[in-house]
Ligand code: FES
């Protein structure tokens with residue numbers, strides 16, 4: 001077979017194609033997992049720990065069991081109890097005195113049990129009838145407190161002596177020497193708090209057993225086959241051998257928090273088994289904030305120094321961050337000082353475990369934090385040196401790697417300097433940087449309002465992954481069915497597959513039927529690391545070409561033609577030998593009762609990894625009230641070969657908006673006295689609305705020669721840093737922590753006086 | 754609102770009993786009055802109230818022109834009634850507390866949060882859900898603009914925004930982009946599709962809605 005390449009001339013790829021499921025989603029016809037209602041379906045709810053740390057002293061389910069409509073109760077202790085396998089019994093056949101009493105709960109919102117009832121109202125009533133006695137235990141919910149009590153004892157799960165774990169350290173060159181030699185040396189502390197994913201469709205699923213051997217779940221997940229597999233493994237652990245099918249036709253956001261069935265998936269599967277009825281279990285909004293994942297905080301004290309001409313020679317960061325009861329925090333010592341090349345580096349980090357919900361991957365794990373820490377410091381260094389921070393950025397970028405340039409010229413190391421230099425130039429033009437930048441605090445004013453502009457850079461991987469299967473079936477009526485088990489988180493993945501297959505078959509994407517989000521279709525990898533488009537688009541191209549070749553092989557003999565003479569063009573098939581042409585439908589009609597099916601798997605050479613990205617923010621800050629008004633954000637982003645420009649631009653703007661939320665509004669607030677999160681809602685946990693949004697200018701820096709690279713994560717990384725730098729440029733003083741709320745702005749102004 | 758009790762001998766429960774039973778405190782205060790009783794109440798000083806529940810009662814709603822009857826407990830919100838009892842799932846349950854707009858429906862033409870109204874209160878009113886905007890193969894121009902300008906990613910917020918925008922244009926076909934944006938201020942999109950929604954609404958404003 002000839003080597004498969006992206007077509008030289010692209011009719012559809014790189015253009016703006018409205019997503020295929022747009023009308024269905026906009027009119028509520030698209031069924032999300034949460035919209036699935038099955039005959040005889042029960043509604044389940046979870047009971048959660050009211051305390052930040054406690055032990056279950058006693059648990060009495062008798063009243064709840066008798067409550068109207070209740071059909072099944074299953075505890076977390078039971079689903080975790082696999083010791084009974086030896087006796088041939090699953091965990092839920094053991095009494096709670098064995099499985100749950102004495103169990104420790106480690107945060108406000110930690111799961112205790114779930115109840116399934118005929119109506120949600122009845123399930124809610126029954127939850128209140130569960131009688132539990134708790135022994136309250138010491139807890140820590142503030143990072144600084146945990147750092148003070150570094151010696152322990154630990155208040156979080158696991159065997160460690162303390163809440164604080166060493167997150168590692170890294171030293172390169174001679175940071176102490178470089179600090180002494182530096183002409184300009186500045187020190188600052190920068191930080192971002194814990195924020196939560198806030199998927200609008202909360203975590204959860206509908207679980208239905210068709211037979212004792214076969215379970216179907218409609219689960220909101222960003223790893224369709226992975227979730228089915230995990231649940232199957234969980235049930236096997238209790239001695240239940242069955243197949244699990246996962247369906248996720250549409251999903252209401254994941255952002256990194258939905259990679260498995262989670263405890264609610266296990267509970268729902270067991271409740272459905274015990275009650276012998278389908279069960280729907282979705283979290284309420286407060287539970288979603290408390291227990292469905294969050295992004296670790298990061299705080300770093302940075303010392304940055306270098307020469308007066310702007311070359312950075314030393315970067316030191318002593319940092320910490322919390323993953324809640326999780327174990328992986330937000331500072332990645334391996335990737336500081338982020339996109340810059342600095343010879344003398346010293347990085348250390350502490351992982352501060354606290355009694356709140358565990359962190360999960362969130363849209364570009366570790367990058368927004370590391371970007372914020374680095375980019376704020378770089379600006380402070382430029383300001384201290386009296387230089388334009390854009391020039392300082394250009395000066396400290398790594399060069400293109402000469403070895404890579406010769407060996408793999410489309411790789412990121414071969415292009416990194418070129419990409420950033422181009423993107424900075426484009427961003428500077430679109431934002432009128434040269435005209436608008438001014439020394440900090442010395443810009444235009446309107447009464448108490450001061451103008452500021454700031455920039456930040458980011459990077460991300462976004463590689464394609466193997467283990468992605470796409471199937472293309474062509475029928476005699478000319479219809480084309482595209483199937484892949486992958487999921488559409490909102491990225492437009494369904495349409496990506498349609499565009500690629502339609503491009504290869506000369507059709508209109510609207511004419512194809514795309515079925516995704518069904519685990520039994522085949523292999524696909526979870527949507528993590530911006531890997532879905534680069535993983536599946538190559539597979540779709542291969543599948544389409546295989547289907548086309550198979551079509552030619554089957555039909556050509558019937559027409560007395562040779563497959564090799566056939567050329568496929570938009571809606572037309574031409575026989576080179578005779579000059580005869582057929583429409584797509586005419587040609588396919590010759591299949592008769594036959595169909596053809598092409599399979600494609602991911603192959604290297606059609607996707608790539610490594611992107612840059614530059615953002616510029618323009619703000620006005622009211623020095624009397626501390627209010628920050630965002631005026632404009634410019635985002636310049638590459639992602640190799642753009643497949644759908646419309647969806648790409650939307651991803652970038654959406655990433656920017658998530659960055660705006662990090663910068664301006666979001667923070668998980670946990671009360672130190674009670675250990676409870678005080679804003680598990682959308683009233684006091686703020687997300688920006690339409691009127692908070694500045695003008696957002698997106699520029700796609702299309703590099704088709706690089707192949708497909710993921711776009712979901714990178715555009716959210718640098719927004720908060722750019723906004724922070726813009727505020728500093730307006731005021732001449734750094735607001736060190738997000739969210740940049742009026743009180744923090746005023747406090748920073750006050751501290752200068 | 755002051756404590757209200759049903760007149761002796763009449764069916765119903767007191768607000769306090771009701772609260773103990775449900776925990777839906779915020780919604781409960783309006784429960785004990787049907788919409789008619791409330792109109793009355795605004796005219797007379799001491800409201801006469803009717804008690805329902807706690808068991809299921811009949812509820813008939815007019816949704817997208819169709820009359821649908823179900824048996825629900827009085828505490829069931831309009832949103833839950835639509836989603837759980839009528840299988841009308843276009844309105845989404847996201848916050849369930851009137852803070853996100855994902856559940857927006859039109860009630861007699863006015864956008865409301867379906868999660869903050871009891872289903873019984875919506876009886877006798879004209880309820881429009883997003884599903885009404887795609888009927889007989891005809892896509893209404895508001896969702897059509899959302900699709901054309903890609904003003905949705907995961908799309909879970911989208912039906913709510915669409916209804917809020919439709920409500921805006923229904924009331925003022927000549928609404929300016931700024932006015933339409935004001936109408937969307939009660940909705941939240943986590944994926945961040947505001948920029949594309951602006952493109953969509955501007956295209957509709959140019960066409961005079
Ligand atoms: S669900 Fe009704 S406003 Fe959020």
Ligand code: FES
Pocket residue numbers: 200252253490905906907908909910911941942943944945946
């Ligand atoms: S499109 Fe996902 S929340 Fe708005």
